[in-house]
Amino acid sequence: xxADVEFLRELSLAPGPSGFEEPVQEIVxxxxxxxxxxxxxxxGNVAAEVNAEGHPHVVVEAHVDQIGLQVTCVDERGFVYFxxxxxxxxxxxxxxxxxxxxxxxxxxxxxxxRPTHMIPDDERGRAQAIHEQWxxxxxxxxxxxxxxxxxxxxxxxxxxxxxxxxxxxxxxxxDDRCGVYVAxxxxxxxxxxxGAARLTAxxxxxxETRYMGALASARAMAPxxxxxxxxxxxxxxxxxxxxxxxxxxxxxGGPVLGRGGSSNPRLFALAVEVAAAAGVAVQVKAYPGxxxxxxxxxxxxxxxxxxxxxxxxxxxxxxxxxxAAVDDLEACVRLVVALVQRLGEVxxxxxxxxxx
Numbered sequence: 001x002x003a004d005v006e007f008l009r010e011l012s013l014a015p016g017p018s019g020f021e022e023p024v025q026e027i028v029x030x031x032x033x034x035x036x037x038x039x040x041x042x043x044g045n046v047a048a049e050v051n052a053e054g055h056p057h058v059v060v061e062a063h064v065d066q067i068g069l070q071v072t073c074v075d076e077r078g079f080v081y082f083x084x085x086x087x088x089x090x091x092x093x094x095x096x097x098x099x100x101x102x103x104x105x106x107x108x109x110x111x112x113x114r115p116t117h118m119i120p121d122d123e124r125g126r127a128q129a130i131h132e133q134w135x136x137x138x139x140x141x142x143x144x145x146x147x148x149x150x151x152x153x154x155x156x157x158x159x160x161x162x163x164x165x166x167x168x169x170x171x172x173x174x175d176d177r178c179g180v181y182v183a184x185x186x187x188x189x190x191x192x193x194x195g196a197a198r199l200t201a202x203x204x205x206x207x208e209t210r211y212m213g214a215l216a217s218a219r220a221m222a223p224x225x226x227x228x229x230x231x232x233x234x235x236x237x238x239x240x241x242x243x244x245x246x247x248x249x250x251x252x253g254g255p256v257l258g259r260g261g262s263s264n265p266r267l268f269a270l271a272v273e274v275a276a277a278a279g280v281a282v283q284v285k286a287y288p289g290x291x292x293x294x295x296x297x298x299x300x301x302x303x304x305x306x307x308x309x310x311x312x313x314x315x316x317x318x319x320x321x322x323x324a325a326v327d328d329l330e331a332c333v334r335l336v337v338a339l340v341q342r343l344g345e346v347x348x349x350x351x352x353x354x355x356x
Contacts, residue, residue, distance in 0.1 A: 003326045005169065007031065008032030009182050012171035013159045015101050017085045018209040019069030020154040023101075024064050024177070027202045031184055031189040035191045036276070045213045054198035056224035056347040058340050060186050061214060062179025063207030063230065066172065067318055069155035071100065072131075072296055074146055078139030080109065083130060087318055090127040096320065097158040098135060102149050108158070109135040120257030132193040139189065157320035166324045167227060173192040174322035175231035176207070178312045178329055182229045185329075186336040196344030207294050214294035215277070217274055218301030225267055225343070225352060227336055228295040230313025231284065231322070232256045244286040251313045253283045255332040260287030264296040265354050267308045271339055278338040280331050287347045306352035310335070 016024035032038040036048035040132050046064075065084035074080050080100070091323045094113035099106040113135045127133075135155070161171035172254035180203050187201040200221060205213035207230075218226065235242040235249050237317040242248040249256055257263070257271055289295060291309050312332060315323040 003330050004164070004185070005326060007328070008169065008177065009171070011177035011180055011346060012161045015113070015156045015159075016173070017108075017154045017156060018065040018206045019085065019250050020063050020068070020101065021205045025203060027207075028064065028180060028184065028352055032201070035188050040214060041330060043213050043216050045217050046203045047200055047217065047221075048187060049198060049200040050187060051194040051198050053196070054196055054344065056290055056343055057198045057200065058343055059200045059202055059217075059221060059223045059226040060183045060336050061202040061204055061217065061226055061228050061294060061298065062183045063176045063205070063213065064203045065157065065205050066175070066177075066209050067208050067217070068078065069098070071149055071151055071153045071155065072137055072149070074149070076142050078137070078141045078145040079112065080135040080137060080149060081131065081144060082133070082135060085154065088130070089318065090130050090133065092319055093133055094127060095319070097326060099156050099158050100135070100137070100149050101154045101156070101236050104148070107137055107148050109137045109155070112136050147259075148241050154205065158191055160321065164323065168323065169326060171319045172320055172322070174314055174324045175317050176229070176230060178314070178324050179229035180335065182312070182332045184237055185333045186340075189333060189337045195341040197340050197347070199340050201282070204294060211294055211297040215297040215301065218305055219296045222302050223305060224347065225264070225308070226295070226298045226341065227287045227294050227308050227309050227310055229312065229332060230293045230350070231314040231317055233317055234300050234313045234315050237315050246287065249285060249313050250282055251323065253313060254281035254328060255335055256283045256311030256313060258287045258291055258311060260291070261290070262287060262293070262299060262307060263309045264306035264352050266352050267306050268280045268296045270342065271335070274339045274342050275335055278334060280335045280338070282335070283313070
């Protein structure tokens with residue numbers, strides 16, 4: 001299948017910070033309905049499966065939530081204060097255009113900033129702490145502001161999606177709408193020619209804050225293995241040292257197979273074998289510790305679940321304009337489908353138990 005950049009665009013432009021994922025999950029549900037019957041749990045996870053009687057049960061999972069902010073206070077002059085949802089760098093905010101997601105729809109806001117001329121020399125070049133920054137929505141006073149926004153409303157970077165060059169795209173929430181794209185597209189491709197395995201695609205919530213969506217999903221489904229697809233940091237950009245970041249990871253170099261405690265060694269080895277057979281170029285990244293992905297809780301669900309961490313190379317993660325290569329996403333779709341097909345052929349009880 002050809003790449004579906006419009007689907008990725010739609011995913012990127014929809015708001016969905018952790019705990020506020022409903023708008024983007026509605027897009028996921030509509031897309032999944034083309035292939036299967038999507039289900040939504042009380043946390044907001046969306047899942048759909050094909051070949052329900054197949055074995056083993058393989059889950060391809062990606063988190064749909066993005067980093068953001070939340071309204072915490074409005075002062076008497078109508079300025080709006082906020083706290084962060086997930087890992088938001090305070091340096092990225094001053095002067096930035098934002099969207100407050102109110103009950104009546106998005107409200108455009110600007111993060112306030114003192115002019116450089118008014119900042120003492122010893123304070124220049126430093127961002128204020130999150131709780132000291134504010135949003136300006138053009139309100140005259142507190143009453144006028146609260147007529148448009150409410151305490152607890154979520155906030156995101158203003159929507160933007162651009163193709164920088166052929167196949168190189170940038171937008172907000174590429175982490176991890178790119179992963180959701182892969183999970184949905186893999187389900188579609190597998191449904192067209194299913195093997196012996198059962199495949200479930202999960203668009204999970206709250207990864208950026210608590211991993212809560214993934215944990216609930218794994219407990220409910222109890223799969224034999226989970227392929228976790230998430231954004232991964234490239235090291236092919238200025239001021240990033242590959243030797244200090246798990247190795248050389250390049251945009252356009254193909255999906256990244258994580259090697260370490262959060263990836264089952266037998267599943268990792270099979271993925272390498274399948275990638276070679278399918279002609280899919282992959283990169284390998286060392287993970288001696290925490291991957292900071294849903295795999296951290298997924299592999300500990302029940303009596304233990306075999307996980308494979310698959311990264312999508314991205315530049316400038318957790319910024320308003322994350323950059324990804326569409327070819328990496330499509331290569332990842334092919335890898336996931338081929339791996340699920342192969343698992344249907346080789347799986348037997350105890351298959352994922354590590355052996356020397």
